[in-house]
Amino acid sequence: xxxxxxxxxxxxxxxxxxxxxxxxxxxxxxxxxxxxxxxxxxxxxxxxxxxxxxxxxxxxxxxxxxxxxxxxxxxxxxxxxxxxxxxxxxxxxxxxxxxxxxxxxxxxxxxxxxxxxxxxxxxxxxxxxxxxxxxxxxxxxxxxxxxxxxxxxxxxxxxxxxxxxxxxxxxxxxxxxxxxxxxxxxxxxxxxxxxxxxxxxxxxxxxxxxxxxxxxxxxxxxxxxxxxxxxxxxxxxxxxxxxxxxxxxxxxxxxxxxxxxxxxxxxx
Amino acid sequence: xxxxxxxxxxxxxxxxxxxxxxxxxxxxxxxxxxxxxxxxxxxxxxxxxxxxxxxxxxxxxxxxxxxxxxxxxxxxxxxxxxxxxxxxxxxxxxxxxxxxxxxxxxxxxxxxxxxxxxxxxxxxxxxxxxxxxxxxxxxxxxxxxxxxxxxxxxxxxxxxxxxxxxxxxxxxxxxxxxxxxxxxxxxxxxxxxxxxxxxxxxxxxxxxxxxxxxxxxxxxxxxxxxxxxxxxxxxxxxxxxxxxxxxxxxxxxxxxxxxxxxxxxxxxxxxxxxxxxxxxxxxxxxxxxxxxxxxxxxxxxxxxxxxxxxxxxxxxxxxxxxxxxxxxxxxxxxxxxxxxxxxxxxxxxxxxxxxxxxxxxxxxxxxxxxxxxxxxxxxxxxxxxxxxxxxxxxxxxxxxxxxxxxxxxxxxxxxxxxxxxxxxxxxxxxxxxxxxxxxxxxxxxxxxxxxxxxxxxxxxxxxxxxxxxxxxxxxxxxxxxxxxxxxxxxxxxxxxxxxxxxxxxxxxxxxxxxxxxxxxxxxxx
Ligand code: HEM
Ligand SMILES: [Cu+2]
Ligand SMILES: [Cu+2]
Numbered sequence: 001x002x003x004x005x006x007x008x009x010x011x012x013x014x015x016x017x018x019x020x021x022x023x024x025x026x027x028x029x030x031x032x033x034x035x036x037x038x039x040x041x042x043x044x045x046x047x048x049x050x051x052x053x054x055x056x057x058x059x060x061x062x063x064x065x066x067x068x069x070x071x072x073x074x075x076x077x078x079x080x081x082x083x084x085x086x087x088x089x090x091x092x093x094x095x096x097x098x099x100x101x102x103x104x105x106x107x108x109x110x111x112x113x114x115x116x117x118x119x120x121x122x123x124x125x126x127x128x129x130x131x132x133x134x135x136x137x138x139x140x141x142x143x144x145x146x147x148x149x150x151x152x153x154x155x156x157x158x159x160x161x162x163x164x165x166x167x168x169x170x171x172x173x174x175x176x177x178x179x180x181x182x183x184x185x186x187x188x189x190x191x192x193x194x195x196x197x198x199x200x201x202x203x204x205x206x207x208x209x210x211x212x213x214x215x216x217x218x219x220x221x222x223x224x225x226x227x228x229x230x231x232x233x234x235x236x237x238x239x240x241x242x243x244x245x246x247x248x249x250x251x252x253x254x255x256x257x258x259x260x261x262x263x264x265x266x267x268x
Numbered sequence: 269x270x271x272x273x274x275x276x277x278x279x280x281x282x283x284x285x286x287x288x289x290x291x292x293x294x295x296x297x298x299x300x301x302x303x304x305x306x307x308x309x310x311x312x313x314x315x316x317x318x319x320x321x322x323x324x325x326x327x328x329x330x331x332x333x334x335x336x337x338x339x340x341x342x343x344x345x346x347x348x349x350x351x352x353x354x355x356x357x358x359x360x361x362x363x364x365x366x367x368x369x370x371x372x373x374x375x376x377x378x379x380x381x382x383x384x385x386x387x388x389x390x391x392x393x394x395x396x397x398x399x400x401x402x403x404x405x406x407x408x409x410x411x412x413x414x415x416x417x418x419x420x421x422x423x424x425x426x427x428x429x430x431x432x433x434x435x436x437x438x439x440x441x442x443x444x445x446x447x448x449x450x451x452x453x454x455x456x457x458x459x460x461x462x463x464x465x466x467x468x469x470x471x472x473x474x475x476x477x478x479x480x481x482x483x484x485x486x487x488x489x490x491x492x493x494x495x496x497x498x499x500x501x502x503x504x505x506x507x508x509x510x511x512x513x514x515x516x517x518x519x520x521x522x523x524x525x526x527x528x529x530x531x532x533x534x535x536x537x538x539x540x541x542x543x544x545x546x547x548x549x550x551x552x553x554x555x556x557x558x559x560x561x562x563x564x565x566x567x568x569x570x571x572x573x574x575x576x577x578x579x580x581x582x583x584x585x586x587x588x589x590x591x592x593x594x595x596x597x598x599x600x601x602x603x604x605x606x607x608x609x610x611x612x613x614x615x616x617x618x619x620x621x622x623x624x625x626x627x628x629x630x631x632x633x634x635x636x637x638x639x640x641x642x643x644x645x646x647x648x649x650x651x652x653x654x655x656x657x658x659x660x661x662x663x664x665x666x667x668x669x670x671x672x673x674x675x676x677x678x679x680x681x682x683x684x685x686x687x688x689x690x691x692x693x694x695x696x697x698x699x700x701x702x703x704x705x706x707x708x709x710x711x712x713x714x715x716x717x718x719x720x721x722x723x724x725x726x727x728x729x730x731x732x733x734x735x736x737x738x739x740x741x742x743x744x745x746x747x748x749x750x751x752x753x754x755x756x757x758x759x760x761x762x763x764x765x766x767x768x769x770x771x772x773x774x775x776x777x778x779x780x781x782x783x784x785x786x787x788x789x790x791x792x793x
Contacts, residue, residue: 021714024646039643046633057604066611073609076546085601093590101583103642108579149722157329164724188416195715199645202574206503209576226649226717228409230416231336234720
């Protein structure tokens with residue numbers, strides 16, 4: 001116990017506690033929220049089971065030890081207890097399975113989407129095609145991060161804004177719109193993942209995978225490729241800028257007129 | 269590798285001495301020792317690679333290695349630890365223990381036994397040599413997913429051949445285990461009277477025979493895709509990259525149970541011994557192990573929830589995976605019930621076994637969370653998964669192996685290790701294992717993908733802690749080597765029944781046991 005306190009005393013002052021992100025973000029889409037809720041449900045269930053099981057164990061370690069003169073009991077089986085601790089966990093799992101199955105059905109329902117965004121993974125960047133709106137571009141890690149990340153770059157990465165989390169071309173999406181994502185890849189498997197927008201899905205050559213997101217709050221959301229795709233796998237970030245529908249329409253028309261620089265001011 | 273450990277055993281058969289003794293040996297104890305020393309060596313080689321990984325991840329930015337080499341390190345670290353450290357350690361324990369626990373003179377197939385060990389040094393020399401190729405070693409992860417693995421350099425055929433060799437070695441070892449257990453038990457030892465460690469190894473051996481050929485098939489198809497114009501897994505040729513993942517994990521999930529079932533057996537042996545009370549629920553332990561083994565063949569796709577399976581498939585694999593937590597839970601409850609109202613003492617093997625129960629269960633909890641598909645879409649391929657499998661493998665499988673070594677070392681050598689050094693080793697190892705792996709849950713949940721050489725600055729603090737822990741853990745294992753050395757240079761003083769609460773035939777033999785364990789089969793009541 002003392003050791004732990006010393007350790008904490010060493011570590012704590014170096015950083016304000018709020019900076020220590022320890023949990024899954026709840027996110028801003030129905031799918032990220034349900035994932036979070038199920039995560040927390042399971043977390044608390046395991047905490048309770050853990051306290052019970054480890055509690056019994058610790059009690060036994062403290063009181064049923066030879067050094068306090070405890071004599072061993074003789075019992076070593078009981079069919080009744082075995083049935084109890086098979087059936088109770090089973091029932092707990094049934095209780096967990098019901099919301100999880102419902103959530104899964106909801107998550108996999110990509111019907112009635114407002115717009116469709118096709119995402120293609122490349123070694124090592126993303127291509128985005130807005131199928132209805134006819135906008136199309138590549139997106140890769142921004143130059144500042146890309147220069148700083150080289151071995152012996154001589155740059156302090158702590159000075160780079162959004163180090164490894166910024167791209168040259170952001171994805172712009174409308175809020176309160178069901179967006180269907182179609183995912184594929186041209187070379188190897190990648191996975192498109194922005195934690196605050198929900199889970200990830202693999203982008204696989206020869207496959208077109210589907211997922212949907214519906215962003216409830218405007219903002220900038222950052223993520224990265226989540227499937228090992230070669231040497232620069234760690235360097236293909238994703239940035240999604242969510243803006244209200246009207247601004248999104250303005251962005252589309254600027255993009256269509258090739259006024260890229262202007263379009264990049266939308267939502268800032 | 270040390271060759272001077274076991275020469276106290278006199279040999280009645282004019283066997284060669286020196287190096288030739290170890291190359292030609294067919295004795296289960298010699299081969300068991302070879303396996304265990306080999307495993308220790310691999311543990312340090314794999315551990316060295318882990319420290320390269322953790323050194324690079326100590327702070328954001330690349331300081332030490334280029335990304336390509338980083339990927340070779342993660343790939344090799346996993347292959348070495350799984351196939352070189354944990355599996356051979358269990359086979360070594362099987363070799364030493366099975367004959368002396370079932371009352372047999374030796375393993376059933378001694379020459380096969382020699383061969384299955386001596387394949388390993390060649391296989392690993394070949395595997396490790398790829399690191400010195402111009403194009404480097406394998407870098408696509410231990411899961412070898414195509415198309416990425418097909419992009420690899422010249423290392424690929426060497427890696428595949430060495431994995432084939434490891435598979436052959438494992439299958440031969442498994443055949444030997446099954447033949448020995450089914451044919452050579454002492455009269456009176458019915459199946460349901462076998463020591464629980466024997467049961468878990470018997471079931472593990474069947475898993476090996478069922479799973480390893482599947483891996484062999486998958487990597488052979490990779491090989492022909494790369495060199496002989498097939499396209500099993502290349503989409504452009506009409507193949508299917510996802511099929512590889514299905515085949516791989518059909519091997520891979522049983523494989524993770526191959527890595528843990530013998531550990532269950534060890535813990536189920538040690539807990540009763542130091543609680544001075546019989547294992548609670550022996551029958552249900554056997555049934556739980558068997559049902560875990562059977563279920564392990566129908567849960568594989570929980571490793572690939574994000575590939576875009578049909579909804580029905582996702583639900584099926586979610587439910588079966590949740591189900592596997594039930595027999596796993598039964599095991600934990602039985603261990604706790606064994607301790608309940610026992611008369612416990614806390615020698616080093618017991619400490620490692622107790623830490624196993626708590627920390628393995630924490631790994632089981634994160635496993636249960638990972639089983640929930642909607643949440644796994646977030647967890648998958650992050651450090652949360654890395655935390656999960658390190659909790660079940662390091663304070664799980666590895667702690668059980670260390671516990672087994674402390675428990676049986678006095679029997680094997682007739683020499684008692686230093687209890688105070690053993691306890692120090694335990695506390696250092698346990699503290700550092702948690703400092704290393706617990707923070708990985710946090711960065712994983714906060715969004716750090718696995719298998720990346722560099723990371724955004726918001727993950728810096730926990731990564732620094734994990735790296736410090738990893739170096740502490742690695743250094744603590746040098747103490748383990750010192751303890752082994754220190755024990756082996758002592759005189760033979762250990763009693764035959766080293767632990768007063770221990771049960772089993774091995775304790776009826778002398779310490780160290782005779783070269784041919786049971787020349788006359790004992791009777792079991
Ligand atoms: C309660 C029992 C367990 C459950 C429910 C469980 C569940 C899971 C799930 C769902 C994953 C996939 C996570 C992902 O990639 O998204 C996983 C990964 C893994 N598990 Fe477990 N697990 C359990 C016990 C074990 C045990 C006993 C071991 C081995 C000793 C183990 C070793 C692994 C490994 C090595 C991986 C990662 C493989 C990789 O992607 O490289 N697990 N587990
Ligand atoms: Cu990637
Ligand atoms: Cu699995």
